[in-house]
Amino acid sequence: MRPIGHIESPLQDKLLVPRQPGLAPSLHCRLRLLPEFAREEAWRGIEGFSHLWLLWNSHKTEGWSPTVRPPRLGGNKRVGVFASRSTHRPNPLALSVVKLLAVETDSLLLQGADLLDGTPVFDVKPYLPYSDAVAESVGGYAPEQPELLAVRFDDGAEAWLTTQPVGRRQQIIELLQQDPRPGYRRGAAQPEKTYAAKFAGLDLCWRVDEQGVEVLPPRQPQKS
Amino acid sequence: MRPIGHIESPLQDKLLVPRQPGLAPSLHCRLRLLPEFAREEAWRGIEGFSHLWLLWNSHKTEGWSPTVRPPRLGGNKRVGVFASRSTHRPNPLALSVVKLLAVETDSLLLQGADLLDGTPVFDVKPYLPYSDAVAESVGGYAPEQPELLAVRFDDGAEAWLTTQPVGRRQQIIELLQQDPRPGYRRGAAQPEKTYAAKFAGLDLCWRVDEQGVEVLPPRQPQKS
Numbered sequence: 001m002r003p004i005g006h007i008e009s010p011l012q013d014k015l016l017v018p019r020q021p022g023l024a025p026s027l028h029c030r031l032r033l034l035p036e037f038a039r040e041e042a043w044r045g046i047e048g049f050s051h052l053w054l055l056w057n058s059h060k061t062e063g064w065s066p067t068v069r070p071p072r073l074g075g076n077k078r079v080g081v082f083a084s085r086s087t088h089r090p091n092p093l094a095l096s097v098v099k100l101l102a103v104e105t106d107s108l109l110l111q112g113a114d115l116l117d118g119t120p121v122f123d124v125k126p127y128l129p130y131s132d133a134v135a136e137s138v139g140g141y142a143p144e145q146p147e148l149l150a151v152r153f154d155d156g157a158e159a160w161l162t163t164q165p166v167g168r169r170q171q172i173i174e175l176l177q178q179d180p181r182p183g184y185r186r187g188a189a190q191p192e193k194t195y196a197a198k199f200a201g202l203d204l205c206w207r208v209d210e211q212g213v214e215v216l217p218p219r220q221p222q223k224s
Numbered sequence: 225m226r227p228i229g230h231i232e233s234p235l236q237d238k239l240l241v242p243r244q245p246g247l248a249p250s251l252h253c254r255l256r257l258l259p260e261f262a263r264e265e266a267w268r269g270i271e272g273f274s275h276l277w278l279l280w281n282s283h284k285t286e287g288w289s290p291t292v293r294p295p296r297l298g299g300n301k302r303v304g305v306f307a308s309r310s311t312h313r314p315n316p317l318a319l320s321v322v323k324l325l326a327v328e329t330d331s332l333l334l335q336g337a338d339l340l341d342g343t344p345v346f347d348v349k350p351y352l353p354y355s356d357a358v359a360e361s362v363g364g365y366a367p368e369q370p371e372l373l374a375v376r377f378d379d380g381a382e383a384w385l386t387t388q389p390v391g392r393r394q395q396i397i398e399l400l401q402q403d404p405r406p407g408y409r410r411g412a413a414q415p416e417k418t419y420a421a422k423f424a425g426l427d428l429c430w431r432v433d434e435q436g437v438e439v440l441p442p443r444q445p446q447k448s
Contacts, residue, residue: 001225001315001317002314002315004314004315020352020354020355021355022355022358023355037306037314039290040304041290041291041302041304042290042291042304042305042306043304043306043307044291044302044303044304044307045303045304045307045308045364045365046304046306046307046364048307048362048363048364048365049307049361049362049363049364050358050360050361050362051358051361051362053319055279055315055317055319066263066265066266067265067266067268078265078268079268079269080264080265080266080267080268080269080270081266082261082266082267082270082347082348082349082350083267083268083269083270083272083273083350084269084350085349085350085352089347090226090228090261090347091225091226091228091279091346091347093225093279093317093346093347095277095279095319095349097355097356097358122315122317123306123313123314123315123317124306125306125309125319126306126307126308126309126363126364126366127358127361127363128244128309128363128366129358129361129362129363129367130244130363130366130367130368130369131244131245131246131247131321132321132356132357132358132361133356133357133358133359133361134246134274134275134321134351134353134356134357135357135359136274137273137274137275137351137353137356137357138272138273138274138275138353139272139273139350139351139352139353139354140269140270140272140273140350141269141272142350142352142354143353143354144354145354
């Protein structure tokens, strides 16, 4: 197994990575291809497909566990790892559907990816509606999208946003409304605790109270 | 990368393997798990999902090719390998959606698989309708299921069928109506030529004329 390319994304901290693809559509990423695989002929016809599968190396996860606690179940109930999309699997293989926005010189511009910056990608396959979109499928303990928290920005965060790229507000809303705290705290108010995670080169900061998520001014990232 | 189990299927010849999963629903197969992964806890909750993803090793394909000729395009037009689901890829990774019929002692009973007998499986993931079933997806040069040929059985094949398991007729129809000859002959009548491929321990034989597929009596398999 060898990568065909790597992901370039503002997602630089596992904590902020959406738990499924498509949950943060305003977040774009780029799959930068290695020179051997950036040849035009290898991609001919790809522009006719609206969506693609990425098969990627979940290289930031170590070891596997026979059971996991999905955030969906509040983080306090265990299910088998094969009944989940957790990355704690025997093989570090992950699967994401993404929207193809553009084919560029040596990269693909993608929407909706749940991949960390720097992730090695093993394969890209076209999404085939007639076999991949199973209308009658039933989704076990995760039948629908998770519920979302309300997201607001405090005064300091609002001031900071004025200096940011135009899409930044929406990206932050989409990432934080999913409550990306460790699963066992899901939905619970913890107004006294501030969370931080690296995003687009800064430490994004927020807290969760009874009204939902409050975004605080970001900090310069600390050395890790 | 290491297998978590292997496929047991009557599909014993690449030629007969459906070109996508779900095209031969009467064909069942079994994923027999290796002892390390056959523990109940690793699968807890799987029974709530109607469909699963198999990520598997397309171990019978050697080497990759930047372009391929999809059967869908008549086998005479080239597209990039990343714009196809061909197995001639840089990494031998394949992806199939299957229906979960039953969880057994050390195996999963599956419907609709396009996997050869003996295929090593790297991973099983639940199919999540809310993120995997993309209703608005557009399928490039393969927007719909391929057209099917009519399948009939000659007198010798009808006599043989009377001794077979009850589902055999339907399995053969589903496999042969997809015209599993090499792509560049797709749909063309070739009444003089007999095809043979190993299936359920026998050499299934057929020919293609103007009316469609005619199934001939099977032969004992030849040594390969």
